Amino acid sequence: MGIISSGFHGKRRTGNPALPPGQYETASFPVLTAGPAPYIANADWEFFIRTETGQRRAWSWEEFLALPQVDIQTDIHCVTSWSKLGTSWRGVSLDTLFEDVETTSEFTTAHSYGGYTTNVPLQDLLDGQAWVAWEFGGEPLERAHGGPARLLVPHLYFWKSAKWINGIELMPHDVAGFWESNGYHINGDPWREERYS
Amino acid sequence: MSTLWRVAEVVSGVPETESSRTIGLRVDGLNGNLAGQHIDIRLTADDGYTAVRSYSVATAGMDEILEITVDELANGEVSPYLVRDLMVGDQLEIRGPVGGWFVWRPTDPNPVQLIAGGSGIVPLMSMIRAHEASENPSQFRLLYSLKSPETGFYREELLTLGQESPKLTVDHFYTRKVPAGWPSAPKRLTAETLLANILPADAAPDIFICGQTMFVETATEWMVQAGYPTGSIKTERFGGTGGIR
Numbered sequence: 001m002g003i004i005s006s007g008f009h010g011k012r013r014t015g016n017p018a019l020p021p022g023q024y025e026t027a028s029f030p031v032l033t034a035g036p037a038p039y040i041a042n043a044d045w046e047f048f049i050r051t052e053t054g055q056r057r058a059w060s061w062e063e064f065l066a067l068p069q070v071d072i073q074t075d076i077h078c079v080t081s082w083s084k085l086g087t088s089w090r091g092v093s094l095d096t097l098f099e100d101v102e103t104t105s106e107f108t109t110a111h112s113y114g115g116y117t118t119n120v121p122l123q124d125l126l127d128g129q130a131w132v133a134w135e136f137g138g139e140p141l142e143r144a145h146g147g148p149a150r151l152l153v154p155h156l157y158f159w160k161s162a163k164w165i166n167g168i169e170l171m172p173h174d175v176a177g178f179w180e181s182n183g184y185h186i187n188g189d190p191w192r193e194e195r196y197s
Numbered sequence: 198m199s200t201l202w203r204v205a206e207v208v209s210g211v212p213e214t215e216s217s218r219t220i221g222l223r224v225d226g227l228n229g230n231l232a233g234q235h236i237d238i239r240l241t242a243d244d245g246y247t248a249v250r251s252y253s254v255a256t257a258g259m260d261e262i263l264e265i266t267v268d269e270l271a272n273g274e275v276s277p278y279l280v281r282d283l284m285v286g287d288q289l290e291i292r293g294p295v296g297g298w299f300v301w302r303p304t305d306p307n308p309v310q311l312i313a314g315g316s317g318i319v320p321l322m323s324m325i326r327a328h329e330a331s332e333n334p335s336q337f338r339l340l341y342s343l344k345s346p347e348t349g350f351y352r353e354e355l356l357t358l359g360q361e362s363p364k365l366t367v368d369h370f371y372t373r374k375v376p377a378g379w380p381s382a383p384k385r386l387t388a389e390t391l392l393a394n395i396l397p398a399d400a401a402p403d404i405f406i407c408g409q410t411m412f413v414e415t416a417t418e419w420m421v422q423a424g425y426p427t428g429s430i431k432t433e434r435f436g437g438t439g440g441i442r
C-alpha cells in the first residue's frame with residue numbers, strides 16, 4: 001500500500017531477523033494483564049488436565065516439582081509489539097504432563113486462577129513447544145508475571161502463555177478464550193502477524 | 198474489517214501540552230469507535246522500514262474522525278515524530294479501532310471510577326465524553342494523577358465538566374508541582390490519598406485504570422487490598438518501566 005512518512009527514519013530497532021514482523025526488541029519485561037494479579041499460595045496451587053470424557057489428572061505443587069524439570073531458552077513476542085529475546089525459564093514440558101492422557105481432542109482451553117482463559121490447539125502444546133514454567137531468569141516467577149506458574153507457549157503471541165495457570169481442558173472444538181473473544185486473533189502466530197481477529 | 202491497515206489523513210494537530218499533541222485523523226468508512234478502544238499506527242520510512250505503536254482514541258464519536266493524544270517520549274522512535282513532525286494533510290496507516298474489553302458502553306448501568314496516570318487519561322477521556330453525550334445517568338468519578346498542572350491533557354474541558362456536569366466529579370492529584378493556590382503541597386500518590394478520593398467499594402463501581410505500567414500496577418494493588426473486587430477492575434498499561442530487572 002505504501003504510505004511513506006517523509007521525515008520518518010525510525011530507530012531501526014527491528015533490523016533483527018529474530019524479530020517477527022512489526023515487533024521491536026525490549027530489554028525490560030513489561031507486564032500486561034487484563035486485570036489485577038490473583039494471589040495463589042504454592043500450597044493452594046494445582047495443575048490439572050481434564051479430557052473430553054471428564055477424566056481429570058492433577059498435580060499439587062510438590063508433585064509438579066517432582067516431575068522432570070527442563071531449562072528453556074526462548075524469545076517471547078507480545079501482541080503489543082515488544083519482543084524479548086533470549087529469555088530463560090525453567091518448568092515442566094507439556095509432553096511430560098500429557099504422557100498418560102488419552103484424548104482424541106484437537107483443541108484445548110487453558111484456565112487460569114482469576115478466570116482468564118485462552119484457547120490453544122493441542123498440536124501447539126506438544127512436541128517440545130510448550131511448558132508450565134515457574135522460574136524466570138533463575139528466580140521464582142513473580143506474581144505479576146504469572147507466579148506461581150504460567151503456561152509458556154513462546155511460538156505464539158504471549159497472551160497465549162496464560163499467567164497463573166491452573167489447568168488445561170481438552171475441547172471438542174476451538175472455543176475462543178478471553179482475548180480471542182475481545183478482538184484478538186484465534187491463533188496468534190507472530191510470524192504471520194495474527195494480532196487481531 | 199477493522200484488522201486491515203487502512204489510510205488515515207491527518208485533519209488537525211493541536212498541542213495539548215509542551216510535549217504532547219492531539220491529532221485528528223479521518224478514516225474513510227470509519228463508523229466511530231467504542232469509548233476506550235485504541236488504534237495501531239504504522240509509520241513507513243522511505244526505504245520501507247516500518248514501526249507500529251498503539252494509541253488510545255480520545256474521542257467517542259460516530260463518524261469518520263477520531264482523535265488521539267500522543268505524549269512525546271525522549272528518544273522514542275514513534276512519539277517524537279507524531280508530536281513534532283507529522284503535518285495536517287499527511288497520511289499514515291492505522292489498524293482498528295480495536296478492543297472489546299477496556300471499553301465503556303452507554304448501556305453499562307454501574308457507577309464508574311476512572312483512575313488516570315499522565316497520558317493514561319486518553320482512553321478515560323473517551324469514556325467521559327461518551328458518558329456526557331449519552332443519557333446514561335450513572336455517576337462518573339475521575340482521579341487524575343499528574344506531575345504538574347502544565348502536563349494535564351484536556352485541561353479546559355475537564356475544568357468545565359468538573360464544574361458543570363451533574364454526573365462527573367474530577368479530582369486532580371499533583372506529584373511534582375501544584376497550581377497556584379492549591380491547598381496542599383505536591384507529593385507522591387499514596388494508597389490513603391487514592392482511596393480517599395474514589396468511589397467507595399460499596400458503591401460497586403466499574404473501575405478503569407490507565408497509565409504507565411508501574412502506575413497501573415501500584416494503583417491496582419491498592420484497590421485490591423482495599424477490597425474492590427478484582428472482577429470490577431479493568432486496566433490498560435501504556436508501557437514504560439516495568440517488571441523483572
Ligand SMILES: Cc1cc2nc3c(=O)[nH]c(=O)nc-3n(C[C@H](O)[C@H](O)[C@H](O)COP(=O)(O)OP(=O)(O)OC[C@H]3O[C@@H](n4cnc5c(N)ncnc54)[C@H](O)[C@@H]3O)c2cc1C
Pocket residue numbers: 026028080235250251252253254265266267268269270271272273274275276277316319320409433434435436437438
Ligand atoms: C493499548 C495502548 C494504548 C496506548 N495509548 C497511548 C496514548 O493514548 N498516548 C500515548 O502517548 N501513548 C500511548 N501508548 C504508548 C505508545 O504505544 C508508545 O509506547 C509510546 O508512544 C512510545 O513509543 P515510542 O516509539 O516513542 O518509544 P519507543 O522507541 O518504543 O521507546 C523509547 C523508550 O521508552 C520506553 N517506553 C516505551 N513506552 C513507554 C511509555 N508508555 N512510558 C514510558 N516509557 C516508555 C521504552 O522502553 C524505551 O526505553 C499506548 C500503548 C498501548 C499498549
